[in-house]
Amino acid sequence: MSGALSSGSSISLRLLGLKGEPPIRTLFxxxxxxxxxxxxxTLMFSKGLQAEHVFSIPVLLMGVFTALGQWTQNIGWKKGKTLLxxxxxxxxxxFAVIFxxxxxxxIPDAFTFLGILIIVA
Known part of the structure; x- marks a missing residue:
């Protein structure tokens, strides 16, 4: 079982969903x-923990949207088709390349376009 779980985070999410693990627990x-x-x-690479940087609106929004994205991904891997x-x-x-x-x-390089072609194919 551990070999299957270590093959990738997406497959792990799929297995957790199939075993009945609630998506909200995985999100937690x-x-x-x-x-x-x-x-x-933050503590290692900054000159101190500064609340105005850690609790700024963009950082908090990024955290909220990341959590929501992870939650929807957990639900999708539990209920959806693996290839989709x-x-x-x-x-x-x-989307990251476009943004x-x-x-x-x-400016994307040739390897980026090759990766996009592989993803689309």
Whole structure:
């Protein structure tokens, strides 16, 4: 069983869903792990824990939307078809490239376009 769980986070979500694990519990552990690792990184790489940076509106919104995304992903992997869920999940890469180009003037290289073609195929 441990070999199947270690094959990828998406497959792990699928197996947890099939075993009856509630998506909200998976979300709780995901959020807790992110909070602890984020706090550790903040303490290690900043000059101190400054509440105005940690509790700013953009950071809090990013956390809320990440949690909502994880929750919907858990539900999708539990109830949905595996290939459809994987396709939708990997489409995030395409959106990231588009948003990087539109908002940050990032120019995708040839490997990026190759990856997009593989995802679409």
């Amino acid at each position: 552990w995901f959020a807790l792990a992110c909070t602890v690792s984020g706090a550790a990184a 869920c994987a396709s939708v999940q990997f489409s995030a890469v395409i 990087g180009y539109l908002f940050f003037d990032e």
